[in-house]
Amino acid sequence: MTTDVHQLDDGAWISVNDSREVNVSDLWLLAESEFCRCEPTDFLAEGFVDTGVDPPNIQARIAGRCIACGTEGVTDWLTVGRVIDPESGEFYGVVHDSVHIPEKRHRLADPEQ
Amino acid sequence: MPTKVENWKDEVYGNEIRDRLMEFAEEGWDAIPEDEHDAWFERFKWWGLYHQRSGQESYFMMRIGTPNGVIEPGQLEVIAEVADKYARGPEENPEFGDAYCDWTTRQSIQLHWIKIEDVPEIFELLESVGLSTQQACGDSWRNIVGCPVAGKDKHEHIDAWPIAEDLHETFKGDDDYANLPRKWKVSVTGCDQGCGQGDINDLAYEPAEKDGELGFNVRVGGGLSRKEPRLARDIDVWVPPEKAADIGHGMSALFREYGDRDDRFNARIKFLMDEWGPEKMRSVLQEEFVDFELPRAGEDMRDQYTYNAGGNEHGDHVGVHEQPDGNYYVGLNVLVGRMGVDDVYELAEIAEEYGSGEVRLTQRQNVIVTDVDSDRLDAFLDEPLLDDYSPDPHPFMRGSIACTGTEFCSLSIVETKNRQVRYARWLKDNVSLPGGVEDFHIHLSGCTASCAQPQIADISLRGMKTRKDGEPVEAFDIGLGGGLGENPQFADWVEMRVAADEVPGYIENLLDAFEAEREGDETFREFVADRDEEALQSLADPEETSYDDPYLGNTKMTWYPYAEDSDMQSSPAPTDANDEPLPSDD
Ligand code: HEM
Ligand code: SF4
Ligand SMILES: [Zn+2]
Numbered sequence A: 001m002t003t004d005v006h007q008l009d010d011g012a013w014i015s016v017n018d019s020r021e022v023n024v025s026d027l028w029l030l031a032e033s034e035f036c037r038c039e040p041t042d043f044l045a046e047g048f049v050d051t052g053v054d055p056p057n058i059q060a061r062i063a064g065r066c067i068a069c070g071t072e073g074v075t076d077w078l079t080v081g082r083v084i085d086p087e088s089g090e091f092y093g094v095v096h097d098s099v100h101i102p103e104k105r106h107r108l109a110d111p112e113q
Numbered sequence B: 001m002p003t004k005v006e007n008w009k010d011e012v013y014g015n016e017i018r019d020r021l022m023e024f025a026e027e028g029w030d031a032i033p034e035d036e037h038d039a040w041f042e043r044f045k046w047w048g049l050y051h052q053r054s055g056q057e058s059y060f061m062m063r064i065g066t067p068n069g070v071i072e073p074g075q076l077e078v079i080a081e082v083a084d085k086y087a088r089g090p091e092e093n094p095e096f097g098d099a100y101c102d103w104t105t106r107q108s109i110q111l112h113w114i115k116i117e118d119v120p121e122i123f124e125l126l127e128s129v130g131l132s133t134q135q136a137c138g139d140s141w142r143n144i145v146g147c148p149v150a151g152k153d154k155h156e157h158i159d160a161w162p163i164a165e166d167l168h169e170t171f172k173g174d175d176d177y178a179n180l181p182r183k184w185k186v187s188v189t190g191c192d193q194g195c196g197q198g199d200i201n202d203l204a205y206e207p208a209e210k211d212g213e214l215g216f217n218v219r220v221g222g223g224l225s226r227k228e229p230r231l232a233r234d235i236d237v238w239v240p241p242e243k244a245a246d247i248g249h250g251m252s253a254l255f256r257e258y259g260d261r262d263d264r265f266n267a268r269i270k271f272l273m274d275e276w277g278p279e280k281m282r283s284v285l286q287e288e289f290v291d292f293e294l295p296r297a298g299e300d301m302r303d304q305y306t307y308n309a310g311g312n313e314h315g316d317h318v319g320v321h322e323q324p325d326g327n328y329y330v331g332l333n334v335l336v337g338r339m340g341v342d343d344v345y346e347l348a349e350i351a352e353e354y355g356s357g358e359v360r361l362t363q364r365q366n367v368i369v370t371d372v373d374s375d376r377l378d379a380f381l382d383e384p385l386l387d388d389y390s391p392d393p394h395p396f397m398r399g400s401i402a403c404t405g406t407e408f409c410s411l412s413i414v415e416t417k418n419r420q421v422r423y424a425r426w427l428k429d430n431v432s433l434p435g436g437v438e439d440f441h442i443h444l445s446g447c448t449a450s451c452a453q454p455q456i457a458d459i460s461l462r463g464m465k466t467r468k469d470g471e472p473v474e475a476f477d478i479g480l481g482g483g484l485g486e487n488p489q490f491a492d493w494v495e496m497r498v499a500a501d502e503v504p505g506y507i508e509n510l511l512d513a514f515e516a517e518r519e520g521d522e523t524f525r526e527f528v529a530d531r532d533e534e535a536l537q538s539l540a541d542p543e544e545t546s547y548d549d550p551y552l553g554n555t556k557m558t559w560y561p562y563a564e565d566s567d568m569q570s571s572p573a574p575t576d577a578n579d580e581p582l583p584s585d586d
Helices: B004-011 B014-027 B034-047 B075-086 B116-128 B161-171 B241-258 B269-289 B341-354 B374-381 B417-430 B500-517 B524-529 B533-537
Strands: A005-008 A013-016 A019-023 A027-030 A041-054 A057-066 A072-074 A078-083 A091-093 B049-051 B059-065 B100-103 B108-115 B186-188 B203-210 B213-220 B233-239 B319-322 B328-332 B338-340 B359-361 B367-372 B400-402 B442-445 B459-468 B471-480 B492-499
Touching: A005 A041, A005 B034, A013 A041, A013 A057, A013 A078, A019 A078, A019 A091, A041 B459, B004 B034, B014 B034, B014 B116, B034 B049, B059 B116, B075 B100, B075 B108, B075 B116, B075 B341, B100 B341, B108 B116, B161 B186, B161 B241, B203 B233, B203 B241, B213 B241, B213 B269, B233 B241, B233 B269, B241 B269, B319 B374, B328 B374, B338 B341, B341 B359, B341 B367, B341 B374, B367 B374, B400 B417, B417 B442, B417 B500, B459 B492, B459 B500, B471 B500, B492 B500, B492 B533, B500 B524
Parallel strands: B186 B203, B400 B442, B442 B459
Antiparallel strands: A005 A013, A013 A019, A027 A041, A041 A057, A057 A072, A057 A078, A078 A091, B049 B059, B059 B108, B100 B108, B100 B338, B203 B213, B213 B233, B319 B328, B328 B367, B359 B367, B459 B471, B471 B492
16 A cells, blocks of 8 residues: 555645644744754644655645744655554654754655645 | 645536435445545535544534525524534533534534534435535635625615625536636625625625616635735726626636646635736636626725724624615624524524514624514514624624634634633723724634634734743734725734733733824724834733633644543544444554
């Protein structure tokens, strides 16, 4: 089974294999992010803009704001969870308020492209 | 490349969704194939069913489209019955009980906690009185909005109701327009008050005169969502009433053909308007989508617009107003647009008893009882229901609008309706408005989608987060000075990330500053327009007060913010037809 990932409802959440897995409104701590000058960035997720798979990682670019300095924008690619066994398709979300390092590029093409 | 949503729509969309919906309803929640959930939930929207947020899987919000907000005699009682029987949640809302109706900013009705198993019975009930949920959500012609008192109003130049009704009948269920790139929102205004709010719709008809004949000027491309608010732009077209539907065909066909199906974020026609500008919009419409010569725009009436125009007149329909036929319409204030189901029954009853049985919904989330017999107006005004839904409310009650928020909505960042109820009560009890200020609009939206239309209020509140003593709390960005009228103005965002419990204190301080610094009877909107960003920022600071906010924590992390055990893991959902949890797979 290939892992099927997309954002829905205007970026409100990420679906992984037809299951609602990651939601907006959480705070994410971003390290070395270039999103703003804060270290770490205290990032409010307001909408998922893009999703992708870089096995086993499920990745997304998220629109939102640093709630410390007010910078708004879209993050680089963040790993929001993992599907370790594509056969079962089970999703393991990351702990969003532990530290995450956004990546400039993710290796595989976005399945939506 | 078309999006996934477009692919699902290619497979099944529009009217044909209904048969499958009915099959699923027959067999129950589990009948929806697990690997087709996303596709079916996207499609169900077209029939007015929008899945509720995470933690509430298997429950749906259901929207009933009432064009122009007109609820015809006999319909409201059925709406109450549907809410009573089928929209009862597993938990109570502390302000509104466990069954209620939401009157929305687009003159529709929203019910929550709907279970798919009940849909056939609900549709049967609604359809027995001519109501429908068709196209209430999804990518097509949405509920048509307009002057809520069309046909009953002394300010009117054209009765917009037959036109709205005709558009509704023409475009509801028409397969040619069933699958648009995105939602399509239309407004018809016939009065010189401007209460159709055309400026914030995709397609707006506004009253205008040409060569002595009354008709409509056409504007295109308004909308508030995604921090990209746009006012509809004048495309220099006038149509007589009998050609209004041709423009509807032409413009929505243009949108169907040219709207962006590769990127839903860029799909609304406001973005095509950004790209093309009004002249190209007009010429493409003329050349490809209508078969008559489009007349140039006529003389509009925008300079007379009073609705939400920031003046000292009341810019809404609340209160007692004489109709041209000598009867009265009485606008009743419904705080944040939500009415408990017993009150809805009662409203239906008194509308029947004193009027024609007709009730209308406004774009300020209020209700209007029309055709109240002039002889019995006083008795009507003495009805106990009007103690709670006043025709003469305090300005803070009158001016409050709030969207759905974390209670049910997946996009939301913060709790909205219950909080706005508490804000309004606290402000009423603790803050006085400067002399002569009768109208003061505070619109609260839980996120940037802007369903509560925050950008067109005196004070705009938009859901955010901040930290207080290191802990994340719900917060708001605060904007000032928005409104409609001849020259509509979107709010300036002035204070960012104010903790929700410091918002009432901010408003109090702001109004003190307004009172101290205002010149003569300067309106709040003028006061804001006269100041630059720095001056606005220095007017007032957020502050804790006696206001207590029970929803400060992350209400979105609960399965239902007001449940006694609100922990996400304690959610009963997904459930069967009797609200009993379904066995989980793992
Ligand atoms: C479950 C509840 C709701 C959800 C998930 C929802 C979703 C959305 C979304 C995603 C947008 C922005 C998307 C866009 O069109 O570009 C939006 C905008 C809007 N919605 Fe809602 N909405 C909800 C409830 C409501 C209600 C109750 C109303 C009133 C009928 C409403 C009226 C509006 C308006 C007026 C706008 C902004 C203006 C515009 O750009 O057209 N929404 N909503
Ligand atoms: S404004 Fe945002 S939070 Fe409020 S109902 Fe609309 S989508 Fe939901
Ligand atoms: Zn920052």
